[in-house]
Structure formats: structure tokens, C-alpha cells
Amino acid sequence: MSASSAQPSRGGAPALHLYGWRHPSVLAAAVFSAYAGFVQFAATAALPDIAAAFGVAGDGAGDIAAEVGLSGTTLGIALGIIRMASVGSLPLARQADSHGRRRVMLITSLAALGLTAVAAGIPSFWLFVAVLAVARPLASATNAVAGVIAAEEVPTSDRSKALAVITLGYGVGAGLPVVLRAVTDLVGDVIGFRVLFALAGLFLATLPLVARLVREPDRAARLVDAEAETAKRLGHVPAALRGRLLLVATLTFFVAFLTGPINTYLFLYAESVTGLSPSIQGVVAPVAAGMGALGLLLGVRLADRYGRIPTAMWSKVALAAAGILTYSAGQVGAVAGYVLTLLIGSSYAPAVAATASEIFPTSIRATAAGWITVAGTVGAVLGLLIFGVVADAAGSFTTAAWVVCVPAAISTIGYRYLPETKHLELEQSAPEIG
Structure with a gap:
């Protein structure tokens, strides 16, 4: 569906204009997600170079420091600080409910890209982290x-597809640093993190x-233009929905508790521990990217046909198994885990993204997204810290992987307490309250 369609709205308000998932506004939003992916994943992809540039081999206790230049605890604290800073996204996301989605997204993108460019010239590790x-x-x-x-721009028949496009955009941005490092390693010296x-x-x-x-989006524009008294309620989560938001946030916490360390330490582990070269990673990256795209298609199909909740449940358990495999079988496990986590994680994304959008009303949708982001941030931070400490204490990345993956798999039961929103429009699945 690429042409515009209109739906009547409540209370005699102007009709809502909805578009297909290929509409320029949706595709452009995916590009902004790509910007965000690059900003957030560049440090992860270049972590071996960063550790080598700022660290000294053997500068901490344990074998991990001797292998990569900084101890797992030091890296865990630094990465945790960076991840934990994402709690600041909540007040920013809330502004999108009061002042418009587009305006907030432009401002945050501008600042994020600018600061990332500035980081290229930072001389010291902790200032770089700051x-x-x-x-x-x-x-x-x-x-x-x-x-x-x-x-908000699409009807329910296209929602999982549109959100898959956003996930794909983020993935392209996050994968770009990996590809650039691999290509430059093949033709000469691997690109340094400062140039990246x-x-x-x-x-x-x-x-x-x-x-x-x-x-x-028309839904958001109508709320932003509403009378002042109504505007005061924008971004305020009603008591009736707080339990639902808490449950979604908790489920997000546990998946981030897994994916935060599993994805972040992957390239450091593969390159510095198993000896997998950046050029080999570059060969694997296109395959993994293709599997990620296949995972999105699979996730969309499953979420639309069998429901958001069943798709989220099976994929989360499978993601935990793939995370353990990644750190349990040397180079083969790292490569297989890399591919499988992208495939399964991409299958998981459309279902949970659609659910998170469909179970909250328009007046708090961006605020809810902010809270969910905060929950993911806290989960990722704790996962990074615990993974790093366990890896140091046990001298094993495998043990650390089990510690963060098993709780995530157990938490899957929580999805049974969320409503299934398949085939429902936003006004049906989450009517305005108050």
C-alpha cells in the first residue's frame, strides 16, 4: 500500500491520512534510525581499536586485560556509563508528545551526529566516554x-512492515562501521576509530x-494543536496503563540484559580472543546482514499471521540460545552466533515494536517509547557490567554468556499477560483515556 488513504476519526475531527510502509516519510524515518544506529554502534564495532589505543596490555588483573588491552571490568564500566546515559532519552522522547515527533527527531539527530564527530578528536579515554x-x-x-x-503513518496491515523498515534502517547504520572496518582491512590498514x-x-x-x-503524523499533529488544557495531559501515563507499561518495560529490560553484552562484546571477543580477523568478519557481515533482512521478513509474516505475542515469545527464547552459542564454540561459535542473533533478533523486532506501539494511545505513545528505551538501557547496562565482572572472575566469556542469557529466556512467560493487537487499528487497540 503506497497511496494515501483516509480514516474518519472520533469527535468530528478531520480524517486521518494513512500511508503505505513505502511512503517517503516512513523511509526517511528509517534513515534517521540509521543515523542513530551508527552513533550507538560505532564504538562497539571499533572496540578492539579503542581498547588498544587507550589501554595497555596487562594493565588490569586477569587474562582478559592481557588479551585486549583493558580489563573486562574497565570496559564494562565504560560501556555501562555510555549505555546508562540513554535514560536521558525519556525527557527527550516525551517532548515528541507535546511538541511534535518531527521537530524532536531532527534536533536529537543533529546533536547526536555532531557529538559523535567531535568524539573523533578526544585525546583521553574517560573524556571520550563522557x-x-x-x-x-x-x-x-x-x-x-x-x-x-x-x-502512526500506516494502517495496521502495514504497521509491522513499517516498523521492520525502521529496524532495518537502524541495522544498516549499526552495521556500517563493521563493513567499513572489514573493507579497509582487506585493502590496507583497518580504519581507526577516529576516522570512523x-x-x-x-x-x-x-x-x-x-x-x-x-x-x-496526523494523529500527533492533532494532539499538538489541541487546546491548552488537553495539551497538559500529553505524555502523562494514566494509572490504568501503568501496569501495562511496567510489564512491557520489564520484558524489554530482560532482552536488553541479554543483547547488550552479547552484541557489544562480540567483535572484541571474536577479534581479540578467538583471533577472527576483521577481513573475515567482513566476509561474514554481508551474510549476517542478509540473514537479518530475512529475519525481518520472517518476523513480519509471523507477527501478522500468528500474532505479535507468540512471535515475541519463541524468538526471545531462541535469541537466548544463540547468545550462549556465540561465546561457547570459538571462531565457529562466534560466526554462527553472530548470524543467528541477527536472524532471530530481527524476527523478534517487528512483533515487539508493533505491540509497544499498539497498546498505548497516541497522547502517550512517544512517552511510552521513552520509558521502554530507559528499561532497555538499564537492562543493557546491568548486562554489560555483570558480563564483564563474570568474565574477569571466571576467566571465561562462556560463563558470562550463560549468566545473562538464562534470565532473559525465563522472562518470556511475561508476554502471556499482554493483549494481542493483531488486526486492530491504533484507536481500537489503545483508545485515548481521559
Whole structure:
């Protein structure tokens, strides 16, 4: 569905104009998610280079420090600080309920890319961490609001597809640093993290062109233009929905508790522990990207045909198993786990993104997305810290993987207490309250 359609709205308000998942506004929102993905994943992809540049082999206790240059605990604290900073995305995301999705997304993207470019010239490790910590919540807010825009611009038949496009955009941005490091390793010296971060300045130059394609969803525009008394309630979560938000946030916490460390330490583990070269990673990356795209298609099909909740449940358990495999079988496990986590994680994304959009009303949708982002942030931070400490204490990444993956698998039961929203429009699945 690519043409515009209109649906009548309640109370005699103007009709809502809905578009297909290929509408320029949705595609442009995916580009903004790509910006966010690059900002948030560049440090992860270049972590071996960062550890080597700022650390000294053997500068901490344990074998991990001797292998990578910084101890697992030091890296866990630094990465935890950067991740934890994403809690700042909540007040930013809430502004999208009061002042418009488009405006907030443009401002946060501009600032996130600018700070990432600045980080390229930072001379000391902890100052470098501080700058990235400021950029992180801006990128998180960008991604959250981009998903809200995509969800609100399309009918229910296209919602999982539109949100899959947002996930794909984020994945492209997150995967770009990996591809760049692999390509440069093949043709010469692998690209350094400073040059990689400086590329954010080039993306910054494209932002005005992409911004012209993004429109404010009609649902959001009607609320932002509402009378002042109504506007005061925007972003306030009613008591009737707080339990639902808490449950979604808790489920998000546990999946991030898994994916935070599993994805973040992957390239450090593969390159510095198993000896997998960046060039080999570059060969695997296109395959993994293809599997990620296949996972999105599979996730959309399953979420639309069998429901959001069953799809979220099976994929979360499978993701935990893939996480354990990643750190349990040397180079083979790292490669297989990399591919499988992308496939399964991509299958998981459309279902949970659609659910999170469909069970909350428009007046708090961006705020809910902000809270969910915060829950994911806290989960990822604790996962990073615990993974790093366990890896140091046990001298094993495998043990650390079990510690973060098993609780995530157990938490899957919580999805049974969320409503199934398949085939429901936003006004049916989450009517305005108050």
C-alpha cells in the first residue's frame, strides 16, 4: 500500500491520512534510525581499536586485560556509563508528545551526529566516554521517535512492515562501521576509530535533505494543536496503563540484559580472543546482514499471521540460545552466533515494536517509547557490567554468556499477560483515556 488513504476519526475531527510502509516519510524515518544506529554502534564495532589505543596490555588483573588491552571490568564500566546515559532519552522522547515527533527527531539527530564527530578528536579515554555518553540518549530518542512516526503513518496491515523498515534502517547504520572496518582491512590498514567517528560529520551534511521527506503524523499533529488544557495531559501515563507499561518495560529490560553484552562484546571477543580477523568478519557481515533482512521478513509474516505475542515469545527464547552459542564454540561459535542473533533478533523486532506501539494511545505513545528505551538501557547496562565482572572472575566469556542469557529466556512467560493487537487499528487497540 503506497497511496494515501483516509480514516474518519472520533469527535468530528478531520480524517486521518494513512500511508503505505513505502511512503517517503516512513523511509526517511528509517534513515534517521540509521543515523542513530551508527552513533550507538560505532564504538562497539571499533572496540578492539579503542581498547588498544587507550589501554595497555596487562594493565588490569586477569587474562582478559592481557588479551585486549583493558580489563573486562574497565570496559564494562565504560560501556555501562555510555549505555546508562540513554535514560536521558525519556525527557527527550516525551517532548515528541507535546511538541511534535518531527521537530524532536531532527534536533536529537543533529546533536547526536555532531557529538559523535567531535568524539573523533578526544585525546583521553574517560573524556571520550563522557562525550559518547552525551550523544547516546540523543540517538536513543531519535530511534524511539522514528518508530513512533512509522507506526502512526500506516494502517495496521502495514504497521509491522513499517516498523521492520525502521529496524532495518537502524541495522544498516549499526552495521556500517563493521563493513567499513572489514573493507579497509582487506585493502590496507583497518580504519581507526577516529576516522570512523569523523564520518558522522558526513551524515550530518545529509540530514537537511532527508528531513524534508519526514512529515508529522496526523494523529500527533492533532494532539499538538489541541487546546491548552488537553495539551497538559500529553505524555502523562494514566494509572490504568501503568501496569501495562511496567510489564512491557520489564520484558524489554530482560532482552536488553541479554543483547547488550552479547552484541557489544562480540567483535572484541571474536577479534581479540578467538583471533577472527576483521577481513573475515567482513566476509561474514554481508551474510549476517542478509540473514537479518530475512529475519525481518520472517518476523513480519509471523507477527501478522500468528500474532505479535507468540512471535515475541519463541524468538526471545531462541535469541537466548544463540547468545550462549556465540561465546561457547570459538571462531565457529562466534560466526554462527553472530548470524543467528541477527536472524532471530530481527524476527523478534517487528512483533515487539508493533505491540509497544499498539497498546498505548497516541497522547502517550512517544512517552511510552521513552520509558521502554530507559528499561532497555538499564537492562543493557546491568548486562554489560555483570558480563564483564563474570568474565574477569571466571576467566571465561562462556560463563558470562550463560549468566545473562538464562534470565532473559525465563522472562518470556511475561508476554502471556499482554493483549494481542493483531488486526486492530491504533484507536481500537489503545483508545485515548481521559
